[in-house]
Amino acid sequence: MGTNHDEVPLRGRAAELGDVREGLDALRTGNGSVVIVRGAAGAGRSRLLAESRRMAREMGIRTVSGSADSHSRAVPLAPLMESLVTGPDPVMDGDELPAALYHGADHRFLLLQTIRKHLERVALQTPVLVTFDDLQWADPATLLALRCLPRRLAYRPVMWMFAVRDSAGTDALHTTLDRLAAAGADTIELQPLEQESVEAIAHDVLGDHVDESVLQLAGRAANRPLLLVELLRGVAEHAADDAPDGDAGSRAGQLPDRFRGLVARNLERLPDRVRRTVQIAAVLGPRCTVRQLEALLDEPASALLEPLRSAIKEDLIVSNDDHFTFRHELVREAIVANLPADLVRGLRRQVVDADLRAGRPLPEAATLLAAVALPGDSDAVSLLRQAAAMAAASDPAAAADLSVRALELTTSRAPEWAELVTETVQLLLCAGRPAQAAALAQQSLEVPLRPEAEARVRLGGALVGLQFAFVDAIRHCRIALDLTGVPLSLRADLLAVLSLATALDGDPEGASEIIGSAMTAAGLSENARAEALTVCVGSIVDLCRADWRTALAGADAAAELTRRVEVAQRLCEPEIWRAVALAAVGRLDEALAVADQQQRQAGVGAGLALMRLWSATRSRLLLEAGRPAEAREAAEQALAMADELGHGDFTALTAVFTAGRVAVLTGDEAALATAGREAERMRASRSASVRSTGAWLGALVADAGGDPGRAITILTEGAARFHDAGPWSRSPLDLVDVPWFVRLALRAGHRDIAERAAAVVGRRAEADPDVPLFAAARAHARGLLLQDREELVRAAALFEAGQRPLARAAALEDAGTLTAGTDRAEAVGLLETAMRIADEAGAQRDAARIRSALRELGVYRRRSTRPGTGHGWQALTPSELEVVRLIAHGATNRAAAERLYVSPHTVSTHLKHAFTKLGVTSRLELARIALTRVESGATP
Numbered sequence: 001m002g003t004n005h006d007e008v009p010l011r012g013r014a015a016e017l018g019d020v021r022e023g024l025d026a027l028r029t030g031n032g033s034v035v036i037v038r039g040a041a042g043a044g045r046s047r048l049l050a051e052s053r054r055m056a057r058e059m060g061i062r063t064v065s066g067s068a069d070s071h072s073r074a075v076p077l078a079p080l081m082e083s084l085v086t087g088p089d090p091v092m093d094g095d096e097l098p099a100a101l102y103h104g105a106d107h108r109f110l111l112l113q114t115i116r117k118h119l120e121r122v123a124l125q126t127p128v129l130v131t132f133d134d135l136q137w138a139d140p141a142t143l144l145a146l147r148c149l150p151r152r153l154a155y156r157p158v159m160w161m162f163a164v165r166d167s168a169g170t171d172a173l174h175t176t177l178d179r180l181a182a183a184g185a186d187t188i189e190l191q192p193l194e195q196e197s198v199e200a201i202a203h204d205v206l207g208d209h210v211d212e213s214v215l216q217l218a219g220r221a222a223n224r225p226l227l228l229v230e231l232l233r234g235v236a237e238h239a240a241d242d243a244p245d246g247d248a249g250s251r252a253g254q255l256p257d258r259f260r261g262l263v264a265r266n267l268e269r270l271p272d273r274v275r276r277t278v279q280i281a282a283v284l285g286p287r288c289t290v291r292q293l294e295a296l297l298d299e300p301a302s303a304l305l306e307p308l309r310s311a312i313k314e315d316l317i318v319s320n321d322d323h324f325t326f327r328h329e330l331v332r333e334a335i336v337a338n339l340p341a342d343l344v345r346g347l348r349r350q351v352v353d354a355d356l357r358a359g360r361p362l363p364e365a366a367t368l369l370a371a372v373a374l375p376g377d378s379d380a381v382s383l384l385r386q387a388a389a390m391a392a393a394s395d396p397a398a399a400a401d402l403s404v405r406a407l408e409l410t411t412s413r414a415p416e417w418a419e420l421v422t423e424t425v426q427l428l429l430c431a432g433r434p435a436q437a438a439a440l441a442q443q444s445l446e447v448p449l450r451p452e453a454e455a456r457v458r459l460g461g462a463l464v465g466l467q468f469a470f471v472d473a474i475r476h477c478r479i480a481l482d483l484t485g486v487p488l489s490l491r492a493d494l495l496a497v498l499s500l501a502t503a504l505d506g507d508p509e510g511a512s513e514i515i516g517s518a519m520t521a522a523g524l525s526e527n528a529r530a531e532a533l534t535v536c537v538g539s540i541v542d543l544c545r546a547d548w549r550t551a552l553a554g555a556d557a558a559a560e561l562t563r564r565v566e567v568a569q570r571l572c573e574p575e576i577w578r579a580v581a582l583a584a585v586g587r588l589d590e591a592l593a594v595a596d597q598q599q600r601q602a603g604v605g606a607g608l609a610l611m612r613l614w615s616a617t618r619s620r621l622l623l624e625a626g627r628p629a630e631a632r633e634a635a636e637q638a639l640a641m642a643d644e645l646g647h648g649d650f651t652a653l654t655a656v657f658t659a660g661r662v663a664v665l666t667g668d669e670a671a672l673a674t675a676g677r678e679a680e681r682m683r684a685s686r687s688a689s690v691r692s693t694g695a696w697l698g699a700l701v702a703d704a705g706g707d708p709g710r711a712i713t714i715l716t717e718g719a720a721r722f723h724d725a726g727p728w729s730r731s732p733l734d735l736v737d738v739p740w741f742v743r744l745a746l747r748a749g750h751r752d753i754a755e756r757a758a759a760v761v762g763r764r765a766e767a768d769p770d771v772p773l774f775a776a777a778r779a780h781a782r783g784l785l786l787q788d789r790e791e792l793v794r795a796a797a798l799f800e801a802g803q804r805p806l807a808r809a810a811a812l813e814d815a816g817t818l819t820a821g822t823d824r825a826e827a828v829g830l831l832e833t834a835m836r837i838a839d840e841a842g843a844q845r846d847a848a849r850i851r852s853a854l855r856e857l858g859v860y861r862r863r864s865t866r867p868g869t870g871h872g873w874q875a876l877t878p879s880e881l882e883v884v885r886l887i888a889h890g891a892t893n894r895a896a897a898e899r900l901y902v903s904p905h906t907v908s909t910h911l912k913h914a915f916t917k918l919g920v921t922s923r924l925e926l927a928r929i930a931l932t933r934v935e936s937g938a939t940p
Helices: 014-028 045-058 078-085 099-103 108-125 140-152 171-182 195-206 212-219 225-237 257-268 272-284 290-297 301-313 329-337 341-357 362-372 378-391 396-408 417-430 434-444 451-468 470-481 488-504 508-525 528-544 548-563 574-584 588-603 608-624 628-640 650-666 669-683 688-704 708-718 735-747 751-767 772-786 789-801 805-819 824-841 844-856 878-888 893-900 904-918 923-935
Strands: 033-039 062-067 128-133 158-165 186-189 317-319 324-326
Touching: 014 033, 014 045, 014 158, 014 186, 033 045, 033 171, 045 062, 045 128, 045 158, 062 078, 078 108, 078 128, 078 140, 108 128, 108 140, 108 923, 140 158, 140 171, 140 396, 158 171, 195 212, 195 225, 257 272, 257 329, 272 290, 272 301, 272 324, 272 329, 272 341, 290 301, 290 341, 301 317, 324 329, 341 362, 362 378, 362 396, 378 396, 378 417, 396 417, 417 434, 417 451, 417 608, 434 451, 451 470, 451 488, 470 488, 488 508, 488 528, 508 528, 528 548, 528 574, 548 574, 574 588, 574 608, 588 608, 608 628, 608 650, 628 650, 650 669, 650 688, 650 844, 669 688, 688 708, 688 735, 708 735, 735 751, 735 772, 735 805, 751 772, 772 789, 772 805, 789 805, 805 824, 805 844, 824 844, 878 893, 878 904, 878 923, 893 904, 904 923
Parallel strands: 033 158, 033 186, 062 128, 128 158
Antiparallel strands: 317 324
């Protein structure tokens, strides 16, 4: 088909190359950027990327290039990883990658960290240009990585160029492009070539003898330089009187007829066996293997040797290590377009069957099967469902896509349709696509359904309700349970989900009444997933009753039962509640260990929903551990992982509340305003637990604003069961919050309310006297009520044993304030200890308030910015460590100051102290040793 396109000079792209050169010049000074190159097929996207790499190499910039193809979705992250471990200058060593990656497992969240570290290390040595072609074919995991990595390496000298075909791609692609654009990516739109450039290319290909008719023909392909070159080469290869009068331009997504004709005539010149081999290879896709050709051509490999050699000689295909590819993808597309569509579909269906017979894993073959199967193909539907179930544990996004396709191939009259709807809804939720799941559940209920089918669809609606509004989940379950003819196993699922929704909606006693029926139905129907969920709900109810030992045992039992259920069928995550229970009894170290382990496991392909759930849970645990900066980061990560969140979602409740609580601790005015708005929305919810959490958050914001009376009003208006658990209930009640409420009520002049709250925590502590944390909360509440200094000091000691540093600081502050009028020296000692704890935790607002109390005693303490003594990482103060972490990730002094709510001068002071203690003299050296420390598992 002629020589390579790269041999023709690049014409008509001077402006685009100028933009790229500006980016490369900035890159050499340490400033990265993101550029999206858009254009039609054949518009020269790949050529522009190649020219950009050539320019970069001439400027001493390291280059990394990758690309996807239409069949690259089979193995998540494969296109990206291949670009990093192959080529003349690989960034990563393939031996460092998990072997499981090559068997289809999705390690996206773990591998993302590995990729970032390697690119960061390379960029610290030499600026890097990363180009990625044909983004429209990338799998969801690769798209996720390519939209996250530029943000995480924003302060590193890395320039990203992504080429994408216009009017192509999935929702995941559009989300990626939108987020890259929102983050400041530049876009290069490849426009049709000017006539002057077209004429220049015509002379490049044909020489001096170019007449007007050829220029008119070439002008019709001006929007696709690759097609233009191929068209001109076609003109050169054929006599003028043999050239047809067809349109050489493009029509609505189709290859130009003129180009298809040229390709067809080139094939006609080939011997029959060679032509047939090339056509079958084209049908197989962008890459094919000898085994696949053997199966479709029904010939041994030895018989294919000569046809393949001829095709390579004709410059149609290229031989790689273990497969063949076409020299030009558009040529392959033209060959396929010239074949009857039914023949292509039938051949590709045969490819799937042959691959499966040869032992290819079903999830890999399923991508092609989904593309070629026709409605009513029950075998294809069955295979796609099996593939979705197999992929659910490693790639929920791919599993959801396969399930959606299976549903599209199934009529609503099919017996398995309703069950397939529920499967698809559940997989969409696991993949972090709740809006799509909600739409599917709603649309499925709009068609006439038999009672059993309606009950199955409503189970899907209930699962969606757990993401958006617990009351909707309850409604769907109750309607379904009232239908006639519902199988016992399905009733068990519905009862189990109903009990969960009821518990999360703030009615643990109501959930307890449902548990017995759910367990009976699960046992009689041998429904393992319903049994696991019901046992988990029992653990949640025990948590709300403060029966912590039973709750922990229940969570362990639920976890064991859940492990026996296929991932695609699971309805709960019991380890979440185990971690919460451990934290509630003061075993925070154990709770965080569970959360860290589970989040790592969730990162190995478990999907966005589970990653988001564990991120939110960790945010709560980190907050309770007195680490607000890390808690905020985890909460923001959880909220950023979902395209759409309902406030009824446990994850959203936890993350939003944590972010608001951190804002209160740090005094972040903008975040406080956001928390106030979120609280107002939550207080208007139909769900009692959401209203309660909104009331609690609103009260925190009001109190931070100096209005305790307003805070009490918000709480008492939002309390569903005030006399029992109190309005601060957060599924379950955290007793450490009660002293704050008691203090608030006393300041607002509501002693009766304070006494009722103290009585609640007193009863809980008496029921389990062996837990120091409970005794600490009771002592703190009593100390506030009775103005008892001994109780407050005792509470501080017990909070220390219960691993709650900020609660300890609050008790010390209360004790110091109470003692100030009688024993100044002791008060100063108590307040200084409290201030130190708050400073170390980064609770700037609390520390400022304590500092103010010290000033009233004549003691002046500046904010803890003085360097500690000694050398090395252990000598850095908490404030210095935070500055080092931000600077090591590329932040400027001003950016770090804005993040930490201090002045740039303060950041400069911290940095100077850190340089001295760590023995470094530059920011680059600091970044290198910080990166090495992170890779060794230390902080930062």
